[in-house]
Amino acid sequence: MKNTLLNRVAASTRKVTESITRLIKNSRLADKLPERLLRGNTPAYVAAGTCAVALSAAAFFATMDYELYIDGKAIGAVDKKSEVYQAIENIKKSVPKELGSDIKIGQKIELKGVHVADSKLLSASNLEKKIKSGIDLQVDAYGIKAQGKLVVALKSEAEAKKVLELLKQPYTKKQDNASSIKTDFLQKVEIEKLQADIGLVKTPQRAVEYIKTGGHELHTYTVQAGDTTWSISEKFKIGVSQIQDANPGTNIENLQIGQTISLSLPKPFISVKTTQDIAYEERIPFNVVYEDTSAMYKGDKKVKAEGEEGLKKVQAKQIMVDGVIASTTVINEDIVKAPKDNIIVQGIKERPKTLAFGAFITPTRGRFTSPFGRRWGRMHTGIDLAAPIGTPIVAADGGKVTFAGWKNGYGKIIIVNHENGYQTYYGHCSSFSVKAGDRVYRGQNIGSVGNTGRSTGPHLHFEVRKGGSPVNPKKYI
Ligand SMILES: [Zn+2]
Structure with missing residues (x-):
């Protein structure tokens, strides 16, 4: 068993x-x-x-x-x-x-x-x-590396070299004003024989496209008034879904002004840098120079000499990155024509108070009762300011009293010539504190409100005359 x-x-x-x-x-x-x-x-x-x-x-x-x-x-x-x-x-x-x-x-x-x-x-x-x-399936290939990082791979070294040539090509022609151009890459670019995943191996044309647009860089954007998700997408040439992807957890359909969002924008893996020696003409602005003179009053100015722009020839080194100017460094400047100063003389002599400033003040405290213009079928040549009899009247600007007396219709009237093309009339006064020939300053008391002449109640009739013709005082005070 x-x-x-x-x-x-x-x-x-x-x-x-x-x-x-x-x-x-x-x-x-x-x-x-x-x-x-x-x-x-x-x-x-x-x-x-x-x-x-x-x-x-x-x-x-x-x-x-x-x-x-x-x-x-x-x-x-x-x-x-x-x-x-x-x-x-x-x-x-x-x-x-x-x-x-x-x-x-x-x-x-x-x-x-x-x-x-x-x-x-x-x-x-x-x-x-x-x-x-x-x-990953891998093949023998030639990789293009930027700053030591593999970007794309090509089947042959010749193709890899061609890609680098194609990248540079649009930036090899010098500007009209350039004497020389040097084209190279912004990054350290190398070709290296390696084993590459087949997904990285591209034709030269595809490789160029990929190098130019395949990279992305995250940017921060602050939402402006008037922005919509759609307008931001248009502005930066990216899809709405890309905006959403870059901002998970954000309702991008409801953006608020001042809100910051992330945008993933295309960035080239390799940028082309060109350095050109350029020459151009540039205008030189003129200086404005002031000269004092005691022959003129303070505040008065006169052009003594018109300024003229100058011209210079500039030689500079211009650096562009992917066709956009990155810097311009001036190397030499030759002045072809020097600029001429704009000389302005200004008065320093103390201005007498009785000289006109060229601007009027309201001549009395009172209620505005009647405007300038046609009224009751006839022209009203000034404005009326109602005030009790005895209310002070002041000169609307500096000048010389040319008349202080009686005029038909106006009653007791004061006329001041401001010696700048303007005269002012003060009608229906009750009294004068100046006489013809007196110089007066702006704000100086010249008389008081009354009801003399053709007047239906105590008021000041105030006229401004330009070159002798009445104009609307409301435009000046
Ligand atoms: Zn009047």
Whole structure:
């Protein structure tokens, strides 16, 4: 009984050993063929022996499966290793021919023996999808680096050089006023042979576009009065959805004035810098010089000499970045024509108080009762200011009293000549405190309000005459 049992165990162990040997053989055979497909990594063969410890029945070995790992991360299980090799072959075949046939995988791919239920095995199409999203296909390429950072890659060095030429091309023609132009890059730009992800490998034209517009830089924008999300999108040539993306959690449909938002604006990865030696003519503004004279009163001015602009020839170094002037440094200036000063003489002599300022003040405190102009079928040549008899009347500006007496209609009237083309009339007075020939200053008491002449009540009739003709005093006081 005991023997029989031992024999059975021995027989079973023999079977297990046979199965392991077969599996190792099969496995090695299977591994050898597609090994070249895998790059630089040690395919992980799981020693079948270690499995055997945990296994008790030979039948189980026949259903050995494989777990696929990409850079140490489990992706799923397959029935046969060849399924994985086939999927990788398919993925490689889908790479456009122009990128060449020497395609490598950037990740470490491993297969480890496992046992899973058939229902858990990946289908061929699912397997391909999962591998495709987990790996980077790489090709030999020439990368363009800016400040040490890889921007794009080209299939050949010639193409990479062409891209740099195409970037510079629009900025190689010197301005009409430039004697020389130097075109280079703002950043440190290098071409380097490398292994590049196929997504980075572009045609020269696409590479140029990408370098010019592919980068982004975050800017802060303060919402102005009248801004809408739409107008901001138009102004900066970016989509409304891009504005939303740059401002998560902000209701961009309801912007407030003064609110700050982020804008992700295109920025070239590589900028072209041009340095030009330019020459141009520039106007020189004239100075304004004041000269004092005691021959004129304070506040009076006269142009003695008109100013004239000068002209100079300027040589400068102009730096532009992507066609926009960044700086202009003047190197030399030759004056072709010197500017001429604008000379203005100004009076310093103390101005007598009795000289006109050229502006009138209201001659009495009173109620405005009648305007200048046509009234009751006849012309009213001044304005009327009603005030009690005896209310002081003052000179509206400095000048000389030319008349203080009786005139038909006006009654007692004072006339002041301001000696600047203007005269003022003060009618219906009750009394005078000046006489013809007196000089008066602005605000000086010259008489008092009355009801003399053609008057229906105590008031001042005030007239302003320009060149002898009455004008509307309201325009002057
Ligand atoms: Zn009047």
